[in-house]
Structure formats: structure tokens, C-alpha cells
Amino acid sequence: MPQPPANNLFAGIPEEIQDEVIEVLLKTPGFHLERVISAGQATPPGQWYDQESHEWVVLLSGAAGLLFEGEVEVRVLRPGDYLLIPAHRRHRVAWTDPVQKTVWLALHYRDSAA
């Protein structure tokens, strides 16, 4: 009796991506887990993410540059690299891999869940 295959984080990736593709994999009142696919997108110049939630994020394929406000140097993320972005820690995606798709797994959570 064949079992239903598991879902795969690297499956179902569109060939052409205009904007980042965000898919919620799991959602509870305390957190939500997303797959994000980037294809060369970056945060528009001068814009910063300023999030209500904490974000634990891991890059699984491709590459990206992440800049935190007040820092000079962009942090380069390669597959397997993960970090925690505290709520309201302003940051921007400086660049993502223009050739290979960049797949992220992002866990957003609030202190109320903590």
C-alpha cells in the first residue's frame, strides 16, 4: 500500500517568479512557519523590514545578503545558515541569488507565545 509522499521544500517552485513567493506551512496563534522563495529580489532601496514578530530564519538553497540597520557589512547567507531576527530589529535583504532560486524557511513568533 503506497503511502502519500511527504511534501518537499524544494518541490513546486515556479520557474518564473515576479515577487517573492510566500507559503504558510504551519500556523498556530503562537507562531507561523513559512517557505519563502526568492529569485533575485531584494528589499527596495531605503526600505527596512520592521516586524512585530521575532523571526528565526534559515536559508536552504541559493544565497542572500542581509543587512541590519546600523551595520556596514552585508551578512552573506549560504545554505544551512540560520539566524534569529528579533522583533523590530530593522533589516533588509540586500540581494538574493540571481541565478538559483533561494529557498528560506522562516519561523515567526511573538513573545506572547513565549
Next chain:
Amino acid sequence: MPQPPANNLFAGIPEEIQDEVIEVLLKTPGFHLERVISAGQATPPGQWYDQESHEWVVLLSGAAGLLFEGEVEVRVLRPGDYLLIPAHRRHRVAWTDPVQKTVWLALHYRDSAA
């Protein structure tokens, strides 16, 4: 000014592993996130995991076979494969890759967080 590198899920993997290596990456009262490294380990014959928490798990390297109680066929997991194991859904790890290390990311959470 060089920035501290991000941590990497594939770094710091011991060459020799007797038992599975479990490392808590993030912990709140509502959930905890673990990296698990297997090197050929399996759940002892006749034993089942029966967990209080739900577990969302993704296999990131290596391979594994997961058997759920009441199912005949082992589900084979390859890199990127993920699934949700509801609390008290009895299951066992039938096998893990005997050659390459198997790296898992596991998110354990309770309904109280939901």
C-alpha cells in the same frame, strides 16, 4: 567590520556519532526547535515514539525511513521532505542513512500554544 557569521545547520557535525545528537536551537514555552543528527540509528525494534507534542519535521540531508503504527509501508524521506506528526501518533524511525549523516530540523509544539 566583519560580521559574526550565521550558524549553519550542517556545521559542527561530529565525525563519530554513537547516539543521535539533539541540539535545541530555539525554545519558548510554546515550542522548541531542534537540530537532530542521525548516523544510521533507528528506533529499537518494537519501540514506538508516542509524543506529548506535535512535531513538524523536515529532513535536510541524508535519508530516513519513517513507519507509522498501523501502516505497512515505511515512508522514505529525502532532503527537503517534511511532514507533521500529530501528538500521540505512534511512529518509529525504521532506518537512517548509514553513510551520510542525516540532519533533521524538528519543531515541537503543543496545542496550548495554539
